[in-house]
Amino acid sequence: MLRLDSRDPAFDADFAxxxxxxxxxxxxxxxxxxxxxxxxxxxxxxxxxxxxxxxxGYGAEFTAAALRVTPExxxxxxxxxxxxxxxxxxxxxxxxxxxxRAQLPADHRETDALGxxxxxxxxxxxxxxxxxxxxxxxxxxxxxxxAIPAKVAGVKRLAMVVPxxxxxxxxxxxxxxxxxxxxxxFRIGGAQAVAALAYGTATISPVAKIVGPGNAYVAAAKRRVxxxxxxxxxxxPSEVLILADDSANPDWVAADLLxxxxxxxxxxAILITDSDTLAAAVAVAVEGQLSTLPxxxxxxxxxxxxxxxxxxxxxxxxxxxxDRLAPEHLEIEARDAEALSARVRNAGAIFxxxxxxxxxxxxxxxxxxxxxxxxxxxxxxxxxVLDFMKRTSLLSCSPEALRALGxxxxxxxxxxGLDGHARSVAIRLNL
Amino acid sequence: MLRLDSRDPAFDADFAxxxxxxxxxxxxxxxxxxxxxxxxxxxxxxxxxxxxxxxxGYGAEFTAAALRVTPExxxxxxxxxxxxxxxxxxxxxxxxxxxxRAQLPADHRETDALGxxxxxxxxxxxxxxxxxxxxxxxxxxxxxxxAIPAKVAGVKRLAMVVPxxxxxxxxxxxxxxxxxxxxxxFRIGGAQAVAALAYGTATISPVAKIVGPGNAYVAAAKRRVxxxxxxxxxxxPSEVLILADDSANPDWVAADLLxxxxxxxxxxAILITDSDTLAAAVAVAVEGQLSTLPxxxxxxxxxxxxxxxxxxxxxxxxxxxxDRLAPEHLEIEARDAEALSARVRNAGAIFxxxxxxxxxxxxxxxxxxxxxxxxxxxxxxxxxVLDFMKRTSLLSCSPEALRALGxxxxxxxxxxGLDGHARSVAIRLNL
Numbered sequence: 001m002l003r004l005d006s007r008d009p010a011f012d013a014d015f016a017x018x019x020x021x022x023x024x025x026x027x028x029x030x031x032x033x034x035x036x037x038x039x040x041x042x043x044x045x046x047x048x049x050x051x052x053x054x055x056x057g058y059g060a061e062f063t064a065a066a067l068r069v070t071p072e073x074x075x076x077x078x079x080x081x082x083x084x085x086x087x088x089x090x091x092x093x094x095x096x097x098x099x100x101r102a103q104l105p106a107d108h109r110e111t112d113a114l115g116x117x118x119x120x121x122x123x124x125x126x127x128x129x130x131x132x133x134x135x136x137x138x139x140x141x142x143x144x145x146x147a148i149p150a151k152v153a154g155v156k157r158l159a160m161v162v163p164x165x166x167x168x169x170x171x172x173x174x175x176x177x178x179x180x181x182x183x184x185x186f187r188i189g190g191a192q193a194v195a196a197l198a199y200g201t202a203t204i205s206p207v208a209k210i211v212g213p214g215n216a217y218v219a220a221a222k223r224r225v226x227x228x229x230x231x232x233x234x235x236x237p238s239e240v241l242i243l244a245d246d247s248a249n250p251d252w253v254a255a256d257l258l259x260x261x262x263x264x265x266x267x268x269a270i271l272i273t274d275s276d277t278l279a280a281a282v283a284v285a286v287e288g289q290l291s292t293l294p295x296x297x298x299x300x301x302x303x304x305x306x307x308x309x310x311x312x313x314x315x316x317x318x319x320x321x322x323d324r325l326a327p328e329h330l331e332i333e334a335r336d337a338e339a340l341s342a343r344v345r346n347a348g349a350i351f352x353x354x355x356x357x358x359x360x361x362x363x364x365x366x367x368x369x370x371x372x373x374x375x376x377x378x379x380x381x382x383x384x385v386l387d388f389m390k391r392t393s394l395l396s397c398s399p400e401a402l403r404a405l406g407x408x409x410x411x412x413x414x415x416x417g418l419d420g421h422a423r424s425v426a427i428r429l430n431l
Numbered sequence: 432m433l434r435l436d437s438r439d440p441a442f443d444a445d446f447a448x449x450x451x452x453x454x455x456x457x458x459x460x461x462x463x464x465x466x467x468x469x470x471x472x473x474x475x476x477x478x479x480x481x482x483x484x485x486x487x488g489y490g491a492e493f494t495a496a497a498l499r500v501t502p503e504x505x506x507x508x509x510x511x512x513x514x515x516x517x518x519x520x521x522x523x524x525x526x527x528x529x530x531x532r533a534q535l536p537a538d539h540r541e542t543d544a545l546g547x548x549x550x551x552x553x554x555x556x557x558x559x560x561x562x563x564x565x566x567x568x569x570x571x572x573x574x575x576x577x578a579i580p581a582k583v584a585g586v587k588r589l590a591m592v593v594p595x596x597x598x599x600x601x602x603x604x605x606x607x608x609x610x611x612x613x614x615x616x617f618r619i620g621g622a623q624a625v626a627a628l629a630y631g632t633a634t635i636s637p638v639a640k641i642v643g644p645g646n647a648y649v650a651a652a653k654r655r656v657x658x659x660x661x662x663x664x665x666x667x668p669s670e671v672l673i674l675a676d677d678s679a680n681p682d683w684v685a686a687d688l689l690x691x692x693x694x695x696x697x698x699x700a701i702l703i704t705d706s707d708t709l710a711a712a713v714a715v716a717v718e719g720q721l722s723t724l725p726x727x728x729x730x731x732x733x734x735x736x737x738x739x740x741x742x743x744x745x746x747x748x749x750x751x752x753x754d755r756l757a758p759e760h761l762e763i764e765a766r767d768a769e770a771l772s773a774r775v776r777n778a779g780a781i782f783x784x785x786x787x788x789x790x791x792x793x794x795x796x797x798x799x800x801x802x803x804x805x806x807x808x809x810x811x812x813x814x815x816v817l818d819f820m821k822r823t824s825l826l827s828c829s830p831e832a833l834r835a836l837g838x839x840x841x842x843x844x845x846x847x848g849l850d851g852h853a854r855s856v857a858i859r860l861n862l
Binding site for chain 1: 513515516518519520522523529530533534536539541543547548549550551554556557567570571572603639640658660661682683686687689690692693694720724725726730754768772775776777778779780781782783784785786787788789790791792793794795796797798799802803805807808809810811812813815817821822823824825826827828829830832833836837838839840842843844845846847848849850851852853854855856858859
C-alpha cells in the first residue's frame with residue numbers, strides 16, 4: 001500500500017506515477033481470437049459446437065440442438081435458486097428498472113420561423129447480445145445491470161450467452177435472466193460466442209450490439225467485431241476512491257476498501273483524507289479485516305500492490321486529485337459530502353455519506369454498476385438506456401424554407417469545392 | 432451501377448451481397464503510427480516539430496514556437512475569407528447551435544419512499560481535441576459540426592489541429608474555428624497531432640477526447656490512443672439512400688445521388704423506387720449531369736462501382752431493406768414521406784420531402800452532418816451534445832434507507848461469493 005502526502009515536495013511526481021500505473025496485463029490472444037471468429041463466420045454452428053465441446057468440456061453428445069437453454073431449464077434454475085437471494089434479485093430488478101426508466105430520452109420536433117421542420121427521434125436497437133462470464137465471475141447482479149436498461153430502452157430481442165463449463169451453471173444467473181426479460185439464452189462463451197452473436201449462425205441470429213464483461217479473449221473478440229456490431233466499453237479492473245474526514249468510521253472505510261480489493265488482484269482501493277488519525281486507523285482496520293475475508297489472497301494482493309492512502313491538508317485540496325484519477329466509484333464520507341460532491345467533475349458514480357457503501361450501488365441502489373474504469377470517467381459514462389438506443393435526425397424543408405436556406409448551402413458547397421452539393425440545391429431553385 | 436428488382440428470385444442473395452460490399456480499403460499503417468505515437472510520447476514538441484517539418488514540408492525555421500496559430504493569423508483569415516461563404520457560415524453556426532442546444536440533457540435527482548436519494552448529473556468533458564484534415568478535405572462546415580456541439584455541451588477547452596502543408600490553409604477553416612469558439616489551433620496533422628492531443632507536449636496540453644475525421648493514419652492513431660482519451664466513431668465513406676416514387680423529379684434525385692457520389696470514389700448512392708419510369712429517368716439524368724460536374728471522375732467511379740437502383744413492388748416493401756442498409760443519409764421523396772419515415776428504424780438522418788436535399792443538412796439545416804456510416808446506424812447515432820458530456824450517477828442512503836436495502840445487498844454479496852461486499856453493508860447494520 002502506497003502512502004502519499006500532498007504536503008510532501010515529491011507529491012506531484014508520486015501522484016503522476018500513481019495515475020500512470022497500468023493495472024492490466026494485456027494478454028496477446030488476438031491471433032487465436034482472429035482464427036476463432038473466422039471459423040464461426042465460415043462454418044457457423046459446426047464451429048460453435050466444436051469450440052464449445054473443446055473449451056467447455058462437452059463430448060460428442062453436445063450438438064447444435066443443445067446450444068439453446070430451454071425455458072424448462074430456466075424454470076428449474078428458478079426453483080433451485082436460494083429464496084433469499086431470489087427475493088433480493090426481485091427487489092434489485094424493481095429498483096434498477098425504476099432508475100433507468102427515468103433515463104428514457106425525449107424525441108424532439110419543431111418547425112422554425114423559416115418553415116424548416118427539424119428534430120430527432122430515438123429508437124431502440126433491434127437486437128442486443130449480452131455476454132455473461134461463466135464460473136465464479138458469473139454474477140446475477142451483472143445480468144440485471146446489463147439486461148434491464150436494454151429492455152427499458154425497448155430492445156425487442158435480447159440474446160444472452162453464458163458458458164457452462166462441464167454443464168454447470170449458477171441458477172441465480174438464469175433466474176436473473178428470466179427476471180430481466182432476456183429472450184434467448186445460449187450455453188456458449190469465449191470468442192466463439194461473440195462471433196456467433198456478431199455474425200449469426202443457423203441457430204443464433206446476429207445482433208446489432210454486444211455488451212457485457214468477459215476475459216481477455218472476449219475483450220479481444222469484441223474489439224474485432226466492432227463495426228460489424230456495436231460494443232460497450234471494455235471494462236478494466238474495478239476501483240474505488242474514498243474521500244473521508246475524521247467524522248468517518250475507520251472500520252466502515254476499511255470494509256469499503258476491501259469490498260473493492262476482493263474483486264481482483266488488479267483492483268484498486270484508495271483513501272484520500274485530511275486526517276492522520278483516520279489514515280492510521282483505516283490502515284490498521286484493513287489489516288484486521290483482511291484475515292477474516294474469504295477472498296483474503298486476492299484482497300491482500302490488491303491492497304498491497306495498488307492500494308493507497310493519500311493525506312491532503314484540506315479535503316477541498318482533494319478535488320483536483322479526484323478529477324485526475326476519475327474513479328469508477330467515489331465514496332464521500334465527510335461532513336460536507338454534498339458540497340464536495342458538487343465540485344467533482346470526473347467520476348463514474350458517487351456514493352454520498354457514511355450510510356452509502358458502494359455495495360448498495362452494486363446490487364440494489366438502482367443506478368447501474370457497469371461504470372467507466374481506468375480513468376475513462378473523464379470522457380465516458382456508466383451503462384444506461386441510451387446505450388441501447390440511437391438517435392435519427394430529421395429535417396424537412398418547405399419550398400419556402402428551401403428558398404430561404406438554399407443560397408447559403410450553395411455558397412458553402414461551392415466554397416468547399418463540392419459543386420454537386422451546390423447543384424442539388426440550385427437545381428430546385430433554378431439558381 | 433447495380434440494378435436489382437425485389438420481384439426477382441435472386442433478389443435476396445443479390446441484396447445480401449450489396450449489404451456485404453466493403454467500400455474501404457484498410458491500409459496497413461499501424462506500425463508506422465505506433466512509432467510516431469511513441470516518439471511524440473517520448474520526445475514531445477521535438478518529435479512533433481520534426482514530423483511536421485518532414486510531412487508538411489517545413490524547413491528548420493519551423494520550431495515549437497510556430498506550432499500554435501496566432502489570433503492575428505485567424506484575424507487575417509477572417510478578413511481574407513470570401514464574404515458570401517462567411518455569411519453562410521454565420522447562418523450555419525446559428526442554426527447548428529440552436530438545434531444542438533435542444534439536446535442538452537437534464538440532471539435527475541429524487542428521494543424515494545425508502546429514503547434513498549438517487550439520480551445523476553451530466554458534466555461537460557474538460558477538454559476536447561478536434562482533428563481537421565488539411566488540403567482539399569479541409570471543410571469549414573465540418574469544423575462547425577464538430578466544434579459547436581462541444582461548446583454547447585460546455586467544454587471549456589477546445590483545441591483544434593489542422594495540418595497546413597507548405598504553410599497553406601483554407602481561410603474559411605480558421606474563420607469557422609473562430610465562429611465556433613475554438614480556443615486553440617495548432618498547425619499539425621497526422622498521427623503526430625493525435626498523439627500530441629492524447630498525451631500532451633510542452634506546447635499542447637492533453638485533452639480528454641479527440642473527434643473529427645482524418646485519413647488512415649489519423650484513424651489508426653485514434654484507435655491506438657483510445658483509452659488514454661475518448662474518441663468519436665471512425666467514419667467510413669459517405670452514403671445516401673433515396674426512397675422515391677413517381678412523384679419525384681428525376682433530375683433532382685439524380686443531383687442528390689451525385690452530390691453523394693462526388694465525395695469519394697468509395698461513396699455510395701442508392702435509389703429505391705416503385706416506379707420503373709422514375710428508375711429509368713434517374714439513370715439517364717445521372718449520366719447527363721455527370722459530365723458537367725467538376726468532380727466527374729470521382730462521382731463517376733462511385734456511381735459505377737457502388738451506385739445502385741433497386742426496384743420494389745411497393746415503397747412499403749423498401750422499409751426492411753432500408754433498415755438492413757441502415758444508411759447514413761436517407762432521403763424520402765414520395766407522396767407519403769412522413770408515414771414511410773415513421774416506419775424506418777435504422778438511419779443516421781432522414782430528409783423528408785422533395786425540397787430537402789441532403790446538402791441542406793450538410794451545411795445549414797441545423798442537425799449534425801457527422802453521422803454513422805457503413806451500416807452502423809443500426810447501433811449508433813450522429814454526433815451530438817451528449818458526445819461531449821458524461822453522466823455521473825448519484826446515490827445517497829439515509830441510515831433508515833440502508834436498513835431497508837442492506838439485507839438484500841448482503842444476501843446478493845454472499846450469493847456471489849463476495850463476502851467483503853456483504854460485510855461493508857453488514858458492518859454498518861451490526862448484522
